[in-house]
Amino acid sequence: MTESSKPLPAGLRPETLAVRAGTDRSHHGEHAEALFLTSSFVFPDAFEAAERFQGRTPGNVYSRFTNPTVSAFETRLAAMEGAEMCVATASGMAAILSMCLGMLKSGDHIVSSQSIFGSTVNLFAKWLTRYGIETTFVADGDPAAWRAAMRPSTKLVYLETPSNPLTEVFDIAALARVAHAGGAWLAVDNCFCTPALQRPLELGADLIIHSATKYLDGQGRVLGGAVLGSKALLQDTVYQFLRTAGPTLSAFNAWVILKGLETLKVRIDAQSVGALQVARWLEAHPAVERVWYPGLPSHPQHDLATRQQRLGGAIVSFELKGGREAAWRVIDHTQVCSITANLGDTKTTITHPATTTHGRISAEERAAAGISDGLIRLAVGLEAPEDLIDDLARGLN
Numbered sequence: 001m002t003e004s005s006k007p008l009p010a011g012l013r014p015e016t017l018a019v020r021a022g023t024d025r026s027h028h029g030e031h032a033e034a035l036f037l038t039s040s041f042v043f044p045d046a047f048e049a050a051e052r053f054q055g056r057t058p059g060n061v062y063s064r065f066t067n068p069t070v071s072a073f074e075t076r077l078a079a080m081e082g083a084e085m086c087v088a089t090a091s092g093m094a095a096i097l098s099m100c101l102g103m104l105k106s107g108d109h110i111v112s113s114q115s116i117f118g119s120t121v122n123l124f125a126k127w128l129t130r131y132g133i134e135t136t137f138v139a140d141g142d143p144a145a146w147r148a149a150m151r152p153s154t155k156l157v158y159l160e161t162p163s164n165p166l167t168e169v170f171d172i173a174a175l176a177r178v179a180h181a182g183g184a185w186l187a188v189d190n191c192f193c194t195p196a197l198q199r200p201l202e203l204g205a206d207l208i209i210h211s212a213t214k215y216l217d218g219q220g221r222v223l224g225g226a227v228l229g230s231k232a233l234l235q236d237t238v239y240q241f242l243r244t245a246g247p248t249l250s251a252f253n254a255w256v257i258l259k260g261l262e263t264l265k266v267r268i269d270a271q272s273v274g275a276l277q278v279a280r281w282l283e284a285h286p287a288v289e290r291v292w293y294p295g296l297p298s299h300p301q302h303d304l305a306t307r308q309q310r311l312g313g314a315i316v317s318f319e320l321k322g323g324r325e326a327a328w329r330v331i332d333h334t335q336v337c338s339i340t341a342n343l344g345d346t347k348t349t350i351t352h353p354a355t356t357t358h359g360r361i362s363a364e365e366r367a368a369a370g371i372s373d374g375l376i377r378l379a380v381g382l383e384a385p386e387d388l389i390d391d392l393a394r395g396l397n
Ligand SMILES: *Cc1c(COP(=O)(O)O)cnc(C)c1O
Pocket: 091, 092, 093, 094, 117, 120, 160, 164, 189, 191, 192, 210, 211, 212, 213, 214, 223, 224, 225
C-alpha cells in the first residue's frame, strides 16, 4: 500500500469491491491499475535480499511467487467471494490441479459430482489415480448418495452448480454438511454463477474454484483461474505448491481479468435477464421438447436455485423434438450466435454437446447423463435477446 491509495472503509458491497478492492497505487499515483510486467524484483541491498528470500520481510521476489498485478486480482476476487485468501493460477484446470496436489496425498479419496467439466473428470479419473488419489463419482444431487460414497480416506468433496450442460442445481449447504460430517473439505467450482450470483463460502463450502477464462474475463480474451478459501487452508498448501511448481497466472492475464471483474455484475445480470427471455420463448415453441434453465419454474430445482443463486445465469439448454438433424439445422441457420464450445463471453455461443463436448463418451454414457442428440446448449451473451430469438427462429420455424 502506498500513500496514494486511500484505505477502503469496511462493509462495502460486492459491486463496489469489484471496482475498488485490490487497488495498490505506485508512487506515480496512476488511476487505472498498473500492469507490472517483470519477472523479478530488485532489493536495495544484500541484507534486504536475504530477508525477503527467507520470508522475514514482506515484498515481491520473483513473479512465479507473487507479482503486484496478480496480487491485485487475487485481493479483488477474494473480496468479491468473501474469502480470506485467493491463489491465482494460469487456467481453471491449473486451479483444480494445484488444489488437489497442494492439499491431497497418495491414499486420499475424492467424492465428486459426475456432472462436472469434462477435463476435470479426466484429471480425477485418469491422472490423479496414477498418484494414488482415487475418485468416486456421484450421479445425482441427493445428499444420501453423496453420504454413501464417503470413505474414511475422503478428504475432498467436489461439485459444480449449476452443472453443464443440463443446469442441474446442487444444494451447497446440504453437501457441505455431508463433507464436514466425514471430515472432508467441500470445493465448489463457481464458474457458471460467479460471486455476482452465488457465494459458496457463505453456504458452507471451504474452497472455491474459478476458471477466470469464462465470466470473470467475460470477453473471451485470456486464460486464468483461481482457488479461494481461508489462509489456514491455502497458504502452506496450494500457495506453496504454486510457487514451487509454477502454474502461476501471468501478470498480463491478471490485468485483463482484473478489469473484467469491474463489469462482472452488470454483464452477468444482463446476460441472465436475456437468458430468461430466450428460455421462455423456447419453452413456448412447438418444435422444442424441453428447456433446462434454473430461472424457469419448470426447472426441477427451481426453488433451490432461487434460494441459492441471485439469478438464473446465462446458460440455457434445450432439446428439440427432431433429434440431431433438427439440432444441427438450428445451429447451422444461426447468423449471430458463434458455433463454439466456449462460454462466458459477451458473444452468444451455441453448441451441440452430443457431437462436441460429450462426443467422445459412449452413447449409453450420454444417455445416462441426459445428453440427447436433440440437445443444444446456448451460452447467452450481451446481444439484444430479441436478435437471439430471431437467430434461433431461422432454423426452428
Ligand atoms: C472451462 C471450465 C474449467 C476449466 O477452465 P480453463 O480455464 O479452461 O482451464 C473448469 N470448470 C468449468 C466449469 C469450466 O467451464
